[in-house]
Amino acid sequence: MLEIKDLHASVDGTPILKGISLTIGDGEVHAIMGPNGSGKSTLSNVLAGREDYTITKGSITYKGKDLTELAIEERASAGIFLAFQYPTEIPGVTTMTFLKTAVNAQRKVRGEEELNAVTFLKLVRQKAKELKVDEDMLKRPLNVGFSGGEKKRAETLQMSLLEPSLAVLDETDSGLDIDALKIVADGVNRLRAPDRSMIVITHYQRLLDYIVPDHVHVLAKGRIIRSGGKELAKELEASGYTDLTESAA
């Protein structure tokens, strides 16, 4: 699915990622953990194609193609989805209009027929119900005035509608209480499939109790300093990042 080799990236000339290599197979869920400032969000933004980030070295191969050559929207249509840590508020664009525009934009690029209003509404209602997103929320401007939980549920709803091949969940647990976390995690778990891989980025182990990863990587100072199975998350929970980052240094 995804192969990252010796990836170096910088923001405004400051190097943030300093040689990341990571291979993610079909259907695998990889957790990337690390302290603040370790480069977790930079990695997710680089994968999504944000223009403020410059790749200075290394490669990203997605489904056998050079991902870095694709524009932001081309990556999305190719199946990459970034669930934002802080979803952007967009006044004046209703959530429903946005969802329909996004779904049909991707269908069009893939040569599929665009969904008509009725079919789309049916689909959204069904998915929204599963995520406890009420109709009122869909009529409101995108993410405007949404609570933390509502924003993350809206992100998960987008993911379930767009059906990506590779989902990158950037600190999906931030700002969520335990009930909201369960709803979002259930939504994510329903989307696990043999042809869908996920990168779950988190600071805390808590999320990984609900979205159980196949592999766990620890990111510190722009490098992966340790990789292991799901038990590595537990170990981190007990020992904290300090031990690890110091022993690696």
Add this chain to the structure above:
Amino acid sequence: MSDQALTYLDANGVAAVGPAWLDVRRKAARASFADAGFPHRRVEAWRYTDLSRLIAKTDWQPAMPHAGAVLVPEGRSNPFAAITSHKLVFVNGFFRPDLSELEGLPAGVEILPLEAALESGTKFETAFDANGPEAVAPIAALNTACAKDGAVIRLGEGVALDQPVQLIHYTPDGGATASHTRNVIELGAGASMTLLEAQIGWGGAYLVDRLTNLTLGEGASLTHVRIEDEDAQAVHIATVLGDVAAEASYVAGTLAIGGRAGRLQTALRFTGEDAHAESNTAYLLRDQQQLDSTIIADHAVPGCTSGALAKGVLDGEATGVFQGKVIVAPHAQKSDAKQMSNALLLSRDAAMNAKPELEIYADDVQCAHGSTIGELDGDALFYLRSRGIDEQTARRMLISAFLGGVLEQIPHEEARDLLSERAAGWFESRSGGEA
């Protein structure tokens, strides 16, 4: 004394025709304009719109009636055509009975061209008396001295006109010609109507000056929806000048997309308590277009509310101007006035000038004003694109969302939808495709 003004008046002023009372006023207006001259940038209220310079170097001659059929270019037709209305059509500033629809007017409703109204002996001296505040006075004088035609609309007490009235102005001919139009709208106590106005031109370099005198009686209500879509070489001025009596209401919504340079100026004075006036303006400019939206609310009496909202999208080397002025008289307590200007700059070479002015002499009032000038939100663009929406569509979505805030204030639903479509058409017609 201004030579530029004198030369202009000699060519374009109206000679002694019509009733004696009008002739007296024309002469006074002529003298006043000759003295003041075309407003220029050293006049504070015209600082950003140097009309003297804009019309200089042209030997302006009066527009002539257009012979024959009016062939409106594709995409420039009257956007309100589908709305069943009473209709007055003017071409090059002259009334065209063959294109107008004035049959079946209900009792208590008078809608006719200015010339016919003058011949009928109807008195409306007062409409030619007031020149309004300093900011609009020179143009009011120019208009009085030069206006040949226009519309007169009068509703009797308590008359609620169901069908809107359309005032459609086409300017198919240019060649350095000028037209001056005077509209007089008087609504009796409790009367109400909707005015749909379209100002559309494609004749090249021309000058249009349209002034509408409003008199709203107690409890009267006027809804005014406008589109300004003049030729890309034209200079246009549209003035609304009037008095709003107790409990009366004036609500305006304007979409401006045309012209080389334009000024929309509205000056309203409250003459009775609990009246309301608001102007909502959306403007979309590109290339070297400039548009000046100047709104003056004179709270001469207590308890009135006024609002001015202008939102502009500026591309290329376009320039937007917002001037809002609120005057609250010493005894005009409980006045409530709001002014807001928002501009979205799509290019580095676009510019915006916003100038709010408050002259408040009462203490128990609410006056709010604000101004924002910004560009498209990069985070929002990234978010939309990260969902597969291409950059151009994403930009349009954000621009439409920005404009939605003012277009949704347009008070007539059908007209609002039609103008929103026109605004959307502006994007389609953009060359270069950056956005």
